Every structure is written in structure tokens, then in C-alpha cells.
Amino acid sequence: MSALLAVFGSRRMAATLLLGFASGLPLALTSGTLQAWMTVEGLDLKTIGFMTLVGQAYVFKFLWSPLLDRYPLPVAGRWLGRRRGWLAGFQLALAATLGAMALFDPKGSLGALAALAVAVAFLSASQDIVFDAWRTDALLPAERGAGAAVNVMGYRLAMLVSGGLALWLADVWLGFRGTYALMAALMLVGVIGTLMAPEPDGVAAAPxxxxxxxxxxxxxxxxxxxxxxxxxxxxxxxxxxxxxxxxxxxxxxxxxxxxxxxxxxxxxxxxxxxxxxxxxxxxxxxxxxxxxxxxxxxxxxxxxxxxxxxxxxxxxxxxxxxxxxxxxxxxxxxxxxxxxxxxxxxxxxxxxxxxxxxxxxxxxxxxxxxxxxxxxxxxxxxxxxxxxxxxxxxxxxxxxxxxxxxxxxxxxxxxxxxxxx
Missing domain, CATH: 1.20.1250.20 (MFS general substrate transporter like domains)
Structure with a gap:
């Protein structure tokens, strides 16, 4: 039991939970929740169907993953390291882009909203690349199972927050624009996880x-x-x-x-x-x-x-x-x-x-x-x-x-x- 608590109670597991949450949060905001917003605004099904294409970055993320392996993020990379520098950069960019989505509505500014949704998907897929790499680099062999489990828990909780809970908040309290602003603020949970996460050292630190x-x-x-x-x-x-x-x-x-x-x-x-x-x-x-x-x-x-x-x-x-x-x-x-x-x-x-x-x-x-x-x-x-x-x-x-x-x-x-x- 003490060995199990040592694995699940480590700083790396706490960071994995928060980073898993940050990884799962944007997905519904460019898919199911966005579809619900467009439906409520009265857009036709053909337009809503085409908007499902905004998530293509998740399929093709391997195309730019070598860049994230090779280069650190300028300035942030020198302070936080190669993996954590990119994580913090993508998380802050996601918070800003989700916040920008809250400034528009589907009926009057669909083009701008679609462009921002594409940007969110790209930044989210890029965050996933670096988070998966950090987890691979930082977790010890004995922690791989626990890390996978904690990651799944954080990811699923985030999907519930940005999916079902977001729809409820939009319907009874904040509206969709207010809800997207709240989701933007919640991306800062990922920044906390990044600051908690130890930067991998040794072989993993060498690009x-x-x-x-x-x-x-x-x-x-x-x-x-x-x-x-x-x-x-x-x-x-x-x-x-x-x-x-x-x-x-x-x-x-x-x-x-x-x-x-x-x-x-x-x-x-x-x-x-x-x-x-x-x-x-x-x-x-x-x-x-x-x-x-x-x-x-x-x-x-x-x-x-x-x-x-x-x-x-x-x-x-x-x-x-x-x-x-x-x-x-x-x-x-x-x-x-x-x-x-x-x-x-x-x-x-x-x-x-x-x-x-x-x-x-x-x-x-x-x-x-x-x-x-x-x-x-x-x-x-x-x-x-x-x-x-x-x-x-x-x-x-x-x-x-x-x-x-x-x-x-x-x-x-x-x-x-x-x-x-």
C-alpha cells in the first residue's frame, strides 16, 4: 500500500492529472459544445456538418511533431525547458484563443468563430503532442500504469466540464459566450500543472x-x-x-x-x-x-x-x-x-x-x-x-x-x- 501511495502521490502524478485535464478541455469546445451553440443560434445542418472539419489537426498532428522534438520555444524554453516551455506556450495561447471565441457568435461572425476553432484545435493537438512526450520522458517505468490512469481521469473530467457542464451553464446561467470565457480561464489549470511538472533531464533533455x-x-x-x-x-x-x-x-x-x-x-x-x-x-x-x-x-x-x-x-x-x-x-x-x-x-x-x-x-x-x-x-x-x-x-x-x-x-x-x- 505504501508503494502504491508513493506512485500515485508523487509530484509527477499531480502534474499528470492537471495536464490531462488541460489536454481534454478544448476537445468538446471545438466539437459537441460548438455544435450545440450553432444549433441554438439556428444555423442549418449543412453548415454545422462542415464545421466538424475544424478538428482535423488531431488526425495530422504527427506532421509537425518533429519541430516540437527538435526546437525549444524561444524564451520560455530557456526558462522552463524544452517540454514545459512548449506546454506553457500552447496553454496560454489556448486560453487566449478560447477567450477570443467568447467575443463572437455563430450567427453574426461564423467565419471568425470557425477560424478561431481551427486555431484551438491546432493548439490543442500541439499541446497533446508535448504532453504525451513529457509523460513518456518524465515518468519512471513503475509509474507508467499509474500515469496512464491519472491521465485518463483528468482527460475525462475535462470532457465532462467542457461538454455536459458547459451546456448546462450556457443554458441556465452564462450563455455560450460567457461559458467559453470561463473555459478559457480554466485552461490556466494546465499552466499550474506545467509549473508543477519536473522537466525531464539526461537523455530526454537533449533534442x-x-x-x-x-x-x-x-x-x-x-x-x-x-x-x-x-x-x-x-x-x-x-x-x-x-x-x-x-x-x-x-x-x-x-x-x-x-x-x-x-x-x-x-x-x-x-x-x-x-x-x-x-x-x-x-x-x-x-x-x-x-x-x-x-x-x-x-x-x-x-x-x-x-x-x-x-x-x-x-x-x-x-x-x-x-x-x-x-x-x-x-x-x-x-x-x-x-x-x-x-x-x-x-x-x-x-x-x-x-x-x-x-x-x-x-x-x-x-x-x-x-x-x-x-x-x-x-x-x-x-x-x-x-x-x-x-x-x-x-x-x-x-x-x-x-x-x-x-x-x-x-x-x-x-x-x-x-x-x-
Whole structure:
């Protein structure tokens, strides 16, 4: 217990929590909350649909990640260091840009608001690059699981604040412009986290010697690792079954089972969020005892078997309690799997190139989440909801089988020196 408290109670964990919050805060403000603002202002659906494109920076952030690996931010970099200097710069810029969004409204100044939303997405994606790099550089191997769990908790809490809470504040108290001004002020939480965070030292403090090395070096270093291609395949497959199960979960609960949108929203925003946070924290705590490989395997099996909760919901009589239990089980196990998976991505990054490598690996990990939607719809139409959810167990098996084959390489990551990973 004392060892567990030492891991979760460290200064690095406190900084990770605040930085995770700052990382999650801007996302809804350029997506769901912004869509709600435009809807309330009476904009047409075609315009609202096109505004979803403002978040493309999150997909292509790996393109400018070598610049953040190679160069420190002038002035701030000399004071705070390469990682923390960029973090503080992006956080202050996000606070200013979100504050600027509060000066406009969608009906009268859509162009200006769209440009600012694009800027927020770019700055937010850039902050994510540096935060992921800092976490990779600064956390010790024994802290990777706890760090992943605390990061998930901070990120999810921020999404609740900038999503559900922001909508409530806009509706009953502040209006959307006042709410965006408040969200801008909340970005200063990230600055506090940056000031608390220790700047990585040693190998992590030395940037690539040139921009060419910052671009080519991460690829050369990663593919020089034994089992490099197998690790890439594992990243795609590990949460694939979970991605299929979650791709149409809202449509399943509303159309497949017959719950109202309000019931689904209430359960997902309360029990779902709480279960994800509890699962991530439990996963991080268990990883301190189990190690990386055993955690990946155990949590992978759990997130696969948890898909049976949705199968049961599809075949049992409609009950709100049944939905609550199913959503809680699915999110609990998914949160545990996410904690182990983020720890794997962190362990795979070489500290000198961590910004670029993590950006590339996280983009690859999103392949399943982004592209399973169309396939899920076709499968549901062909086989129905109960058989679809049973099939997601089979989809999860190749990732677990590959993990078994790669037990040795994954276990070697657990004991790698942080200066050499």
C-alpha cells in the first residue's frame, strides 16, 4: 500500500492529472459544445456538418511533431525547458484563443468563430503532442500504469466540464459566450500543472541535433527495435474488439433496445464516465503489481468478455437497471484496457524522439476507432445486434493471440531503463 501511495502521490502524478485535464478541455469546445451553440443560434445542418472539419489537426498532428522534438520555444524554453516551455506556450495561447471565441457568435461572425476553432484545435493537438512526450520522458517505468490512469481521469473530467457542464451553464446561467470565457480561464489549470511538472533531464533533455534527424531519427530508432512491425500490428489489434463494440453503442441503446436519448445520455454521462475513471485508476494500481504484459493480457481478456454485457442487453427485457450495469461493466473494463494500452505506447517511445513517436503511434492506434463504424453498420444489418456483439469477441482474439506470442518482447519493455527507451 505504501508503494502504491508513493506512485500515485508523487509530484509527477499531480502534474499528470492537471495536464490531462488541460489536454481534454478544448476537445468538446471545438466539437459537441460548438455544435450545440450553432444549433441554438439556428444555423442549418449543412453548415454545422462542415464545421466538424475544424478538428482535423488531431488526425495530422504527427506532421509537425518533429519541430516540437527538435526546437525549444524561444524564451520560455530557456526558462522552463524544452517540454514545459512548449506546454506553457500552447496553454496560454489556448486560453487566449478560447477567450477570443467568447467575443463572437455563430450567427453574426461564423467565419471568425470557425477560424478561431481551427486555431484551438491546432493548439490543442500541439499541446497533446508535448504532453504525451513529457509523460513518456518524465515518468519512471513503475509509474507508467499509474500515469496512464491519472491521465485518463483528468482527460475525462475535462470532457465532462467542457461538454455536459458547459451546456448546462450556457443554458441556465452564462450563455455560450460567457461559458467559453470561463473555459478559457480554466485552461490556466494546465499552466499550474506545467509549473508543477519536473522537466525531464539526461537523455530526454537533449533534442535531436538537426531537423532532419528529428524527422528520420524516430523511424530509424523504432524500426531498429526487435519485433517493431509486430508491435505496430499489436497497436492496431489490441482494442479492435472494444472499438467494434463501442462504434454504434449509442444507436444500439436507442434504436436496438429502445431507451430514450435522455436515458442514454444520463447513464453514459454518469455511470459510464465514473466507470471509465474507476477502471483506469484500478488498471493503473494493478499494473504496479502485475507488470505490463500480464496487465495487457488480463485487461484485454476483461475488455473482450465485457462485450457480453451488451449482448445480454440485446437479448434480455428492456430495463434501465440492466443498461446501467452493462454500460458500467463495458466502461470499467475498457478503462482498464486503456490504462495498459497507454502504458504500452509510452514504453515503446524512445525519450529523445518521444513527441514524434508517440504522435505516430497514437495516430496508428486510432485506425480501428475511426474506420470500424461503416463495417459495424454492415455487420449489424446482416446479423442483428445479439450476433454482432458475440462476433466482437472473435474480433478481439487475434490481438490477444499476438500478445501471447509477443510475451518476451513486451516483458523486456517493463525492465528497460528510462534513459534507453
Amino acid at each position: 535531436p541535433r538537426s531537423l532532419a534527424e528529428a524527422v528520420v531519427g524516430p523511424m530509424r530508432a523504432f524500426f531498429g527495435r526487435p519485433w517493431a512491425v509486430a508491435f505496430l500490428v499489436l497497436i492496431v489489434l489490441y482494442k479492435l474488439g472494444d472499438a467494434f463494440a463501442g462504434a454504434l453503442s449509442t444507436s444500439f441503446l436507442i434504436r436496438g433496445v429502445g431507451f430514450s436519448a435522455g436515458e442514454v445520455g444520463l447513464v453514459n454521462k454518469t455511470f459510464g464516465l465514473a466507470a471509465t475513471i474507476v477502471g483506469a485508476l484500478a488498471g493503473g494500481a494493478l499494473m504496479a503489481r502485475l507488470g505490463l504484459w500480464r496487465s495487457l493480457f488480463a485487461f484485454g481478456v476483461a475488455q473482450m468478455v465485457s462485450n457480453l454485457a451488451y449482448w445480454a442487453l440485446a437479448v434480455l427485457p428492456k430495463e434501465l437497471t440492466t443498461m446501467t450495469v452493462a454500460v458500467a461493466i463495458e466502461n470499467l473494463c475498457g478503462g482498464m484496457g486503456t490504462a495498459a494500452f497507454v502504458a504500452l505506447l509510452t514504453a515503446l517511445c524512445e525519450r529523445r524522439f518521444s513527441a514524434t513517436q508517440y504522435a505516430l503511434l497514437s495516430a496508428l492506434s486510432a485506425v480501428g476507432r475511426v474506420y470500424v463504424g461503416p463495417a459495424s453498420g454492415v455487420m449489424v444489418e446482416a446479423m442483428g445486434w445479439p450476433s454482432f456483439y458475440l462476433s466482437t469477441l472473435a474480433i478481439a482474439l487475434p490481438g490477444l493471440a499476438l500478445l501471447v506470442v509477443m510475451r518476451g518482447p513486451v516483458r523486456r519493455l517493463e525492465f528497460a531503463s528510462p534513459a534507453n527507451t
